[in-house]
Amino acid sequence: MQFRLNQEDSEIAAIARQAAADHLAPRALVTDSGVFPRESIAALGAAGLLGIKIDREFGGLGGSTLAYVAAIAELAGACASTTVTVAVTNMVADMLVRFGTEHQKRRHLVNLTSGRYLAGSFALSESGAGSDAGSLTTRADRHGDHWMLNGSKLWITSGDVAGVILVMAKTDPTKGTRGITAFLVEPTMPGFAVGRHEEKLGLRGSSTVSLSFQDVMLPDTARLGALGQGFEVAMTALDGGRCGIGAQALGMGYAALRETSSILAARAQVDKAQGTDQLAQFRLADMALRLDAAWLLVQKAAWLRDQGRKMTKEAAMAKVAATEAANFACQLAMQLAGAQAFDDSSVIARNWRDVRVSRIYEGTSEIQRLVIARSLAMAV
Numbered sequence: 001m002q003f004r005l006n007q008e009d010s011e012i013a014a015i016a017r018q019a020a021a022d023h024l025a026p027r028a029l030v031t032d033s034g035v036f037p038r039e040s041i042a043a044l045g046a047a048g049l050l051g052i053k054i055d056r057e058f059g060g061l062g063g064s065t066l067a068y069v070a071a072i073a074e075l076a077g078a079c080a081s082t083t084v085t086v087a088v089t090n091m092v093a094d095m096l097v098r099f100g101t102e103h104q105k106r107r108h109l110v111n112l113t114s115g116r117y118l119a120g121s122f123a124l125s126e127s128g129a130g131s132d133a134g135s136l137t138t139r140a141d142r143h144g145d146h147w148m149l150n151g152s153k154l155w156i157t158s159g160d161v162a163g164v165i166l167v168m169a170k171t172d173p174t175k176g177t178r179g180i181t182a183f184l185v186e187p188t189m190p191g192f193a194v195g196r197h198e199e200k201l202g203l204r205g206s207s208t209v210s211l212s213f214q215d216v217m218l219p220d221t222a223r224l225g226a227l228g229q230g231f232e233v234a235m236t237a238l239d240g241g242r243c244g245i246g247a248q249a250l251g252m253g254y255a256a257l258r259e260t261s262s263i264l265a266a267r268a269q270v271d272k273a274q275g276t277d278q279l280a281q282f283r284l285a286d287m288a289l290r291l292d293a294a295w296l297l298v299q300k301a302a303w304l305r306d307q308g309r310k311m312t313k314e315a316a317m318a319k320v321a322a323t324e325a326a327n328f329a330c331q332l333a334m335q336l337a338g339a340q341a342f343d344d345s346s347v348i349a350r351n352w353r354d355v356r357v358s359r360i361y362e363g364t365s366e367i368q369r370l371v372i373a374r375s376l377a378m379a380v
């Protein structure tokens with residue numbers, strides 16, 4: 001059993017650490033004010049971090065899932081808004097590799113990994129289909145050798161800035177989840193429109209929008225995977241995505257822990273009673289304990305994915321444990337740091353706001369528990 005990254009994965013984590021320090025941290029406040037991090041995305045593209053697992057031939061770093069989660073945690077420690085944009089882009093690129101044709105890979109991969117596209121986007125959720133993703137109603141109907149797309153999507157990360165959007169649509173409403181197909185939609189296609197920008201509690205620098213499709217004509221070459229394979233594409237994406245969101249949450253939790261430790265240490269120099277307070281020390285220990293335990297689950301899920309093994313249950317476990325540990329840590333950080341953290345521009349306040357959604361998006365904690373429970377029932 002190995003408890004450390006191999007040489008190649010460590011190098012990728014180091015690239016992410018450097019990029020976080022050079023590009024994300026200095027802009028984190030501006031990004032948090034609601035400015036989409038264009039410059040940071042360009043720098044991350046140049047560093048290969050928009051395609052961490054994508055072959056170097058296509059502009060990526062050719063890393064493992066273990067390297068991916070390590071890199072995401074590094075980036076999130078500096079700016080979670082930028083990191084979610086990066087994570088979804090990596091997820092779309094990963095699906096192109098797994099399910100795409102040569103033509104689709106040549107058309108989109110380098111554009112994604114280089115940052116030329118700014119982002120990739122994943123459009124599954126709808127106003128009536130959030131947790132119950134299979135009940136989506138966006139339709140793609142065959143018209144000769146084309147598909148006509150109609151419907152709308154909600155809460156779509158980077159939907160307004162992405163160069164390619166992975167859209168799940170019903171091609172046969174009589175077949176339930178087996179009647180869903182995935183399509184690669186480009187924003188220049190007539191009938192594609194961006195709707196409302198969400199005003200969010202956190203992750204304010206990432207863009208979250210609704211999308212609508214009115215008679216968007218898609219060539220059959222825009223279909224990703226086989227007819228009826230769209231739900232599998234989405235769930236496969238989310239298995240990997242959930243490890244990434246776990247890592248993103250932990251990056252924030254560790255950032256809050258570091259910041260709190262340094263605030264308490266500084267306080268200890270002037271106020272011995274407060275800074276060395278055993279209660280505070282125990283709380284810091286609890287934060288570290290939960291974050292480190294969850295990190296092991298994230299790494300286990302990532303390792304299983306690298307082995308090509310099914311890891312749906314482990315990804316769900318990793319996401320619940322990591323996002324709940326990170327929320328716990330950010331909440332305690334706020335209490336321990338006190339008034340200093342309550343300033344909206346403080347690192348702790350930002351992470352406290354940003355981390356909250358990690359228990360909601362890419363499948364709520366309740367959905368993760370459902371996935372875990374179902375897999376236990378199957379194992380009996």
Ligand code: CAA
Pocket residue numbers: 084088122124125130131132133134155156157177178231232235236238239312361362363364367370371
């Ligand atoms: N991998 C591959 N296939 C899978 C799978 C997986 N992980 N999970 C399910 N499937 C397959 C099943 O094997 C089944 O196939 P068959 O029909 O061939 O048997 C089919 O998919 C249907 O599976 P279920 O019966 O389990 O489907 P369900 O309708 O009960 O739904 C669910 C399962 C887990 C609740 C699913 O709806 C779900 O994950 N919901 C949450 C949605 C979600 O996470 N949304 C996130 C939005 S994206 C986002 O937030 C990104 C962002 O912007 C940051």
